[in-house]
Amino acid sequence: MIQRFIRTLVGMAVATAVIGSVSAQDSKVADELAKYREALADGNPADLLEVKGEGLWAEKRGPKNASLEQCDLGLGPGKLDGAYAQLPKYFKDTNKVMDVESRLVHCMVSLQGFKQEEVTKQWFSRPGKESDIEALVTFIGAKSNGKPINVPATHPEEAKMAKMGEYIFYRRSGPQDFSCSICHGQEGKRIRLQELGNLTTKDGAGFAMKTWPSYRVSQGAVWTMQRRLIDCMRQARWPEPNYLADSIIALETYLQKTATGTVMETPGIKR
């Protein structure tokens, strides 16, 4: 916990340095912003959800009255430490490249006997309506805290997904000419006061990917990577891709591959 906090601080110091202040006013803003983020880091509400997810993981649920403890997230049944950091990856049993969420849902369906549409209905929380998936992914993510992201995408299917993710990253459309790349394809920029990593580099993609799942204070909820990316597309004023859509998994594969080697610091907390 304390280590995580210190790492966050160091990360912020780096981020602040990157902004490069041009005036006294700007540097004061950067200082106060760093203080703000520091204050939030000590007391991340995502920790509450992590505890809940841990309970849900072990609880016998669903028509088959089974826990998720035998779920194979890529390292073998029940092996959670570092599992999040090596996803998405190709799974032989489904013959698909799957991310943490599609794999988790697969386990809830195959091990616990839930129906997919039932279990994904509340894939993200709304005020007063909690999401099991959110809690479980927060828990699974935290089990990779301190582990390096490791998605080399060497399997041909993984390599293909990463390439398709790259295509989507640069694809422009919509009433604002947006693509992922216009905001996340260059160094040292920010939108309003939020730093934008260059997601085409290891450092940039790493800085972005290592803190997810993350508590979003503006939303009062933990966001998973699916939620993050689907919302990017909403912000681009596109329609929303379906939850667990291949195009989202492709983007994740592209980003995790680029970020490979970066040490996870999750759950994060962000604006």
Place this chain on the structure above:
Amino acid sequence: MKLKIALFGLLTAAIAIPALAQKAPEAPGGKYAKEAEQMFRSSFRTDNPKYWMSRLDQDDTMKTCGTYRDNPPRKVGEQIEKANRTTIRYPVDGKLIGDWKEGEKLAAVGTGGHIGFIQPDPAGRVRGGNCYACHELAKKELAYGTIGPSLHNFSKLRGTSDDIIKYAYDKIYNSNAFSACTNMPRFGLLNWLTPEQITHIVAFLVDPESPVNKD
């Protein structure tokens, strides 16, 4: 003033030159680009309204920019700019400078135009220019982005000539008429802002009374 525009053009060209030196990288997606497009298109609900799905359509500029990772060779860039220059439309009364106070509001608004089921904008919500997301404008707004250049003191530095006013209008209406594959949206061409709204933002930039040009 014309000189300044010319200088600006030269500068843009100078920035673009290093791109010429290197070999153009592979188009994103490589041999899977076509398959990726199909996969992307099939990621959406089939019962989405047509006008939602039309937002995934790409015109030539979008397609070409994506292919070149927003960094097209100069020749391709020139073609894009030429094609986009012909699209600019002006208000019926021909007046390119509106009310800076209206422009100030539009510059700050980042909402509007969101569709979908998760967090759509309520009907009738104003679509702003969201200028502050990328540009520094009035000094009093601390939360400005740096994706685009600072526009603080826009007309203090550039003057208030007709050329400057027209340049500001044209650039907002269709940014790609000046620099192909820029990050800046083509606000007028894509009907995000009306010509009248653009004149308000022009006023926010150019009017000596606007906070952009104070302190």
Place this chain on the structure above:
Amino acid sequence: MANPMKIRAANKEGVTEVKVLISHEMETGQRKDSAGALVPGWFITELTAKHNDKVVLSSEFGPSVSKNPYLAFKFKGGAKGDKIVVSWKDNKGETRTDEAAIG
């Protein structure tokens, strides 16, 4: 049922610092839902912290305390292993009590 709180309590040179994270919606009663209807207020009104059996803090919250409230305070005394008990009550009458040992 409400989710558990996260309570951290650490003693340093005779002063115990307590940090509490609470899972609660803290709905203001002034927000409208997507259909335009006012969402009823739902927020914690009172919170009490005890060291062993002695009250060390009693608080009253309004709806402008943030969702998933955070609270930190310090009191003199308290030793490693002593019990800190935190209870809250919201405007719907729901309550929750959790405890932690001073570390």
Place this chain on the structure above:
Amino acid sequence: MNNQRRNVLKTGSGAALLSVLAAAGIITPGMALADWNKAAFDAKSMADTLKAIGAGTPVDSKDVQVTGPDIAENGAVVPVGVSSTLPNVTMVAILIEKNPNALAASFTLPEGTEASVQTRVKMGQTSNVYALVKSDGKFFMATKEIKVTLGGCGG
């Protein structure tokens, strides 16, 4: 909270009404907000809030501090606190001038509890934030402006 109860709480006040409500089963005794200072939390302006707390006109004091950053990256979560070096502090409170209801939270501090409390509040917009402190039975106050900034994609 159902609308019925919401409405009665809005319009009604006083112990008599509460006991009627309790008798009618609308509220149970355990949830009657006996201690919660409804008048103070319902007050809109700074002056009305201070009056409802019984603080009158607090004296500005440099021994009282609003703690926390000057800038909030998002208004939904703004870390703020109160700290004071005044003696015998028995109560502290956080007030936000431009919120619909100024009072955010108040804390009663028994002997032995330090005059240093941190929490997180919502702020609708940039506003003066006040720290109110009761020391030796008298009220003191400090203020600072906290700027609430908008985020990138704008919602």
